[in-house]
Amino acid sequence: MYDVIIVGGGPAGATLARFLGRDMKVLVLDRRDLGKPYAGGFEKxxxxxxxxxxxxxxxxxxLGLPRSVLAGPQLFTVRTIDMATRQQRFYPRDYINIDRERFDRWLVSLLPPEVETCWGARFRYLERDNRGVRVTFTVNGKERRETCRLAVGADGARSLVRRALAPRRQPQVYVAIQEWFAVPKAYPYYSAVFDPAVTDFYSWTIPKDDLLVVGSAIPAGADVLGRFQLLKDKLAQWGYVLDEPVRRHGTHLLRPAGLGQICLGSRDVVLIGEAAGWISPSSAEGLSYAFRSALALARALEKGTQGAAARYRRRCRGLSASILAKLGKSPAMYWPWARQLAMGSGLFSLQIEFEEVMS
Ligand SMILES: Cc1cc2nc3c(=O)[nH]c(=O)nc-3n(C[C@H](O)[C@H](O)[C@H](O)COP(=O)(O)OP(=O)(O)OC[C@H]3O[C@@H](n4cnc5c(N)ncnc54)[C@H](O)[C@@H]3O)c2cc1C
Incomplete structure (x- = not known):
């Protein structure tokens, strides 16, 4: 019998396991083989x-970041493009550019030895009985069941644990596509691209070592591939050379439109990270929310599993306020006239001295 079983060893799950590991009997499982260096296959x-x-x-x-998880180049500016008005601005930003697969493995490497892990394990379903919550998952094609006092869904945007809780309201679902290109030149900035013909959210480019990642979050149900092609065609007109595709992958991305769409779970099954809907509705930044929600649950568990769900809910007030603040910021980014006004004003933007390098 485990105190806690964590489904998903991504940033939220690994962080929670790191906090609980020495004091509780914890099992963390993930369909990725997070115990080994990434060698192809499913990629976040x-x-x-x-x-x-x-x-x-x-x-x-x-924590400080080890060099092994860094990707290049490090970026200090975001090139913001509004396709509809053909405006562009550069804004200063301090991001750290990382290799996500290596980052996740590094977080897992920090787990205390007391934490039991099960990699390559696919969560199937959970049931409640009088002993606790029974979690069923498959490893190497074989079904395995384990019981715990508290099951934690840290299984991301497509969370099966969340689905098992059948919440009444769900955040809007987007299909996020990323395509990697070999490019003839460096693009030393992160681009944020707004184009209502592609999406009501946004698209981006990110240089990652020798490659350029082009991505977009497009409402599920739309002609996703057609819109993504449109984005690439338009980016080509803005000077991006996208002739050599290397690989493409996609997943779901959640965009909460209100706090009612965040689902924290109930008595003995709780959700953290993106599984709960914790992600910025304005920028899709999710790593800080994964860390913060994991910390909130870890603190709630300091007094044991009994009553932890209610304590976790209370500790999430700051996170909820942060989601509300991001929702408040959204109109300036997503209402076309407000964006036009904001970009037109040039407020907070950078004057670029070598513009030919940037375009
Ligand atoms: C295209 C895209 C770009 C993004 N870019 C950024 C960015 O640059 N910066 C940023 O801060 N955020 C970004 N985000 C958001 C960020 O990736 C997520 O919010 C963050 O990863 C959430 O962490 P998590 O641990 O909650 O979930 P995840 O990182 O999704 O981890 C969930 C884990 O659960 C495992 N899992 C899922 N289902 C099962 C199952 N059935 N059985 C077993 N294991 C399972 C997965 O393998 C995974 O390891 C981006 C999201 C997308 C889609």
Whole structure:
């Protein structure tokens, strides 16, 4: 019998396991083989930019980033393009550019030895009985069942644990696509691209070592591939050379439109990270929310599993306020006239001296 079983060993799950590991009997499982260096196969679809909020959380956790998880180049500016009005601006930003697969493995490497892990394990379903919560998952094609006092869904945007809780309201679901290109020149900035013909959210480019990642979050149900092609065609007109595709991957991305769409779970099954809907509705920055929600649950568990769900809910007030603040910021980014006004004003933007390098 485990105290806690964590489904998902991504940033949220690994962080929670790190906090609980020495005091509780914990099992963390993930379908990825996070115990070994990444060698192809399923890859977490992510831009791999560590925003200042996420950096602050790592600082609070007493962590500095090892060189092995860094990707290049490090970026100090975001090129913002509004396709509809053909405006562009550069804004200063302090992101850390990381290799997401290596980052996740590094977080897992920090787990105390007391934490039991099960990699290559696919969560199937859970049931409640009088002993606790029974979690069923498959490893190497074989079904395995384990019981715990508290099951934690840290299984990301497509969370099966969340689905088992059948929440009444769900955040809006986007299909996020990322395509990697070999490019003839460096693009030393992160681009944020707004184009209502592609999406009501946004698209991006991120240089990652020798490659350029082009991505977009497109409402599920739309002609996703057609819109992504449109984005690439338009980026080509803005000077991006996208002739040599290397690989493409995609996943779901959640965009909460209100706090009612965040699902924290109930008595003995709780959700953290993106599984709960914790992600910025304005920028899709999710790593800081994964860390913060994991910390909130770890603190709630300091008094044991009994009553932890209620304590976790109370400890999430700051996170909820942060989601509300991001929702408040969204109109300036997503209402076309407000964006036009904001970009037109040039407020907070950077004057670029070597513009030919940037375009
Ligand atoms: C395209 C894209 C780009 C993004 N870019 C950024 C960015 O640059 N910066 C940023 O801060 N955020 C970014 N985000 C958001 C960020 O990736 C997520 O919010 C963050 O990863 C959430 O962490 P998590 O631990 O909650 O979930 P995840 O990182 O999704 O981890 C969930 C884990 O659960 C495992 N899992 C899922 N289902 C099962 C199952 N059935 N059985 C077993 N294991 C399972 C997965 O393998 C995974 O390891 C991006 C998201 C997308 C989609």
């Amino acid at each position: 679809c992510c831009g791999g930019l560590l925003a200042p909020d996420a950096q602050k959380m790592l600082a609070r956790f007493g």
